[in-house]
Each structure stands twice: as structure tokens, then as C-alpha cells.
Amino acid sequence: xxxxxxxxxxxxGERIARRLPSVLGDVTVxxxxxxxxxxxxxxxDVVVLAQAGAHAPHAVRFLDSGVGVxxxxxxxxxxxxxxxxxxHARRAGIPLVVGAGMSPGLTELLARLLxxxxxxxxxxxxxxxxxxxxxxxxxxxxxxxxxxxxxxDGAWNRPPAGSGRELCYFPEPVGPYDCxxxxxxxxxxxxxxxxxxxxxxxxxxxxxxxxFTALLPMLAPPHREGGVGAARVxxxxxxxxGARVTMIAGVAELVATxxxxxxxAFVAHLVVGRLPEGVVLAGDADLDTVDLLRVxxxxxxxxxxxxxxxxxxxxxxxx
Amino acid sequence: xxxxRRSLGAILAMVITATVMRVxxxxxxxxxxxxxxxxxxxxx
Numbered sequence: 001x002x003x004x005x006x007x008x009x010x011x012x013g014e015r016i017a018r019r020l021p022s023v024l025g026d027v028t029v030x031x032x033x034x035x036x037x038x039x040x041x042x043x044x045d046v047v048v049l050a051q052a053g054a055h056a057p058h059a060v061r062f063l064d065s066g067v068g069v070x071x072x073x074x075x076x077x078x079x080x081x082x083x084x085x086x087x088h089a090r091r092a093g094i095p096l097v098v099g100a101g102m103s104p105g106l107t108e109l110l111a112r113l114l115x116x117x118x119x120x121x122x123x124x125x126x127x128x129x130x131x132x133x134x135x136x137x138x139x140x141x142x143x144x145x146x147x148x149x150x151x152x153d154g155a156w157n158r159p160p161a162g163s164g165r166e167l168c169y170f171p172e173p174v175g176p177y178d179c180x181x182x183x184x185x186x187x188x189x190x191x192x193x194x195x196x197x198x199x200x201x202x203x204x205x206x207x208x209x210x211x212f213t214a215l216l217p218m219l220a221p222p223h224r225e226g227g228v229g230a231a232r233v234x235x236x237x238x239x240x241x242g243a244r245v246t247m248i249a250g251v252a253e254l255v256a257t258x259x260x261x262x263x264x265a266f267v268a269h270l271v272v273g274r275l276p277e278g279v280v281l282a283g284d285a286d287l288d289t290v291d292l293l294r295v296x297x298x299x300x301x302x303x304x305x306x307x308x309x310x311x312x313x314x315x316x317x318x319x
Numbered sequence: 320x321x322x323x324r325r326s327l328g329a330i331l332a333m334v335i336t337a338t339v340m341r342v343x344x345x346x347x348x349x350x351x352x353x354x355x356x357x358x359x360x361x362x363x
Contacts, residue, residue, distance in 0.1 A: 113360075171355040249358055288359050303358035 002027045002271050005044045008051025011133030015260035019299050023264050034058050042067040042187040045271050048263050052135030056081035068094045078083045079185035086279040095275040097266045101259040103128045104189040106313045107233050108283030110249040114235040121237035122198045126186055127179040129205035130229020132256035137222035145214035146183030151191050151200040162211040170230035171252040171304045179203035193283030229255035245285040248306035261299035265292045
């Protein structure tokens with residue numbers, strides 16, 4: 001019997017609670033409301049932070065109580081604060097999983113899988129489309145109004161969010177969307193897991209209205225849940241034969257479902273002691289990425305890769 | 320009158336250029352192959 005504490009019962013929290021038994025079997029989910037109580041229920045095997053707002057202050061409290069933590073936060077400042085808790089988690093001797101959502105999270109797992117097929121990787125480009133619940137939509141709205149974070153030829157840059165348009169093809173039924181830079185934590189965590197990669201970018205889909213109104217308060221309340229979202233990971237490098245290759249993987253799924261699946265995968269690995277002590281990132285090389293992705297698929301997410309068009313066919317089509 | 324003549328001249332030049340590019344251009348057919356498929360996870 002596994003006891004999982006769950007902070008936040010929004011769209012993502014609900015989905016985690018509903019799908020945990022399909023992966024873990026005999027599991028008890030304990031709701032923890034951090035707004036009304038500072039007491040940590042006992043016994044807990046792991047706690048999942050899926051609430052709106054900052055996760056770092058709550059993570060400290062659970063680490064001090066000896067409980068492993070899985071956070072789905074994607075806010076840049078919050079994720080940085082969580083990463084800074086590495087020493088705290090190591091002293092406690094327990095894992096703190098940072099960025100266990102769709103992005104950061106699933107995108108880093110896919111990046112790790114793709115780079116394992118290369119002799120060397122020099123570029124990772126990530127794009128996402130869609131939001132989970134209202135808190136996620138508000139976070140994306142803020143992200144489009146801030147300053148993005150990218151890594152280019154070995155140096156960090158902070159261009160304005162909403163710039164850098166790129167047409168990205170997501171798996172069907174989502175298809176192509178214009179994507180722009182945004183202020184979220186994916187690039188930072190990708191760099192932490194892939195320090196040798198020279199170029200890292202992270203983009204989010206947006207339309208003209210999203211970009212125009214990004215600097216204003218949200219004019220209309222967000223939907224209860226966004227529609228089908230998507231994530232796309234493009235990895236460029238050199239294969240074993242020395243040829244330049246580009247590989248692309250992605251998912252098209254409700255963002256809350258994909259986020260819940262990744263969080264559940266890390267919970268499953270944490271409770272059986274398969275995660276190291278300290279801060280754990282989804283792209284870390286010492287994780288069992290393939291098994292984590294298997295659990296993600298088991299939790300209902302269909303992983304896909306892009307077959308591409310062979311250069312021979314392309315030349316024949318456009319002589 | 321001069322302005323109208325110049326405008327018509329510019330439009331005519333645009334039409335001729337577009338026609339030449341359309342007829343003589345090498346756009347070709349977009350790729351008809353490739354797409355998304357289920358990702359096969361490797362055995363350990």
C-alpha cells in the first residue's frame with residue numbers, strides 16, 4: 001500500500017488522483033490543503049505538488065518531514081528555487097523531482113531518449129501547445145509577457161517573450177502552430193541535464209491576440225480545461241556514422257493528462273527507490289528514461305515520433 | 320493622371336512578375352510522405 005499526498009485538486013490534481021491506481025495499484029491519496037494547515041499528514045510515501053502558485057516553500061516543509069516530493073511547476077523563478085533545494089534534499093536523503101509535467105518533464109524525457117540514439121547532440125528545440133486548467137492558462141499568459149530564456153552557442157540570452165516566431169508541426173490532431181519564445185523553465189532544466197548542448201530553445205504556441213494582450217491582465221476568465229495540447233521535441237546532432245541528423249518526437253494529448261502521467265511515472269519510480277537523492281530532473285542521464293516513458297504511456301499518453309521525409313524522395317518531388 | 324499611370328504601371332509589373340514566377344518557378348509538389356507514427360520504446 002502506497003500513500004501519496006496530493007497538494008492541489010485542480011484539473012491536474014484530479015487527473016493524478018484518478019489515474020494513480022491504474023499504475024500503482026493499491027494506493028491511498030491524501031488531500032493536503034496547504035492554505036488551511038501546515039501539518040504534514042503521516043505516514044506519507046511521497047507528496048505531489050500540483051497546486052497553483054509557488055511550490056518551493058512547501059517542498060522545504062515536506063523535505064524537512066522526510067517525504068519525497070514531485071513538483072509539476074513550470075514557473076521560471078519557482079523552478080530555480082526548487083533546484084536550489086538540492087543540498088536540502090541531499091541532507092534529507094530523499095529525492096525532489098523538479099519539473100514533472102508536460103514541459104518541463106515529458107519533453108526532457110523525450111529529449112533524453114532521442115539523444116541516446118546520437119553520437120553527439122548539439123541542438124534541442126522544444127515547443128508546446130495548449131494549457132491544462134485555469135492556473136496553467138494564467139501562467140502561460142504571464143509567460144508570454146515576460147522575458148524568455150534561451151541558450152545559444154554556449155551563452156544564455158533573454159529575448160522578449162512573444163518573439164522568435166517559428167512554425168512547428170505537432171502530432172495530429174493538433175497540426176501546425178506558430179510558436180514563440182516564452183518565460184518558462186524548460187530551457188534552464190534542459191541545459192542542466194544536457195550541459196554539452198550548444199543551442200536550446202523552448203517555445204509555446206500563441207496567436208496575435210495572446211501576444212497583444214500578454215502585457216495586460218487576462219481580459220476573460222480561462223476555460224475550465226484547455227483542449228487537446230501537444231509537445232514537440234526536436235534534437236539535432238551527429239549519428240554514429242558521422243552524418244548530420246534531426247530527430248523529432250512528440251505527443252498530442254490533453255495537457256492535464258500528459259502532466260498527470262509524467263508526475264505518476266516519477267511517483268512510481270520514487271516509491272520503489274529508483275530515484276537518486278537530491279534534485280531529480282526529467283532529462284537526467286542516470287534515470288531509467290525508457291521505463292519512465294513506458295509508465296507515461298501506461299497512464300494514457302500516446303508517444304509519437306516524426307518519420308520525416310527522406311532526402312531522396314524530397315529531391316524526386318522537387319527536382 | 321501621372322499618378323494613375325504610374326500605379327497602373329506598377330500593378331502591371333507585379334502581374335507580369337507573378338505570372339513568370341508562377342509559370343517558370345520551381346516550387347514543385349509538396350512532400351507526400353512522412354508523418355507521425357507511434358514511438359517504439361527500445362528494450363533495455
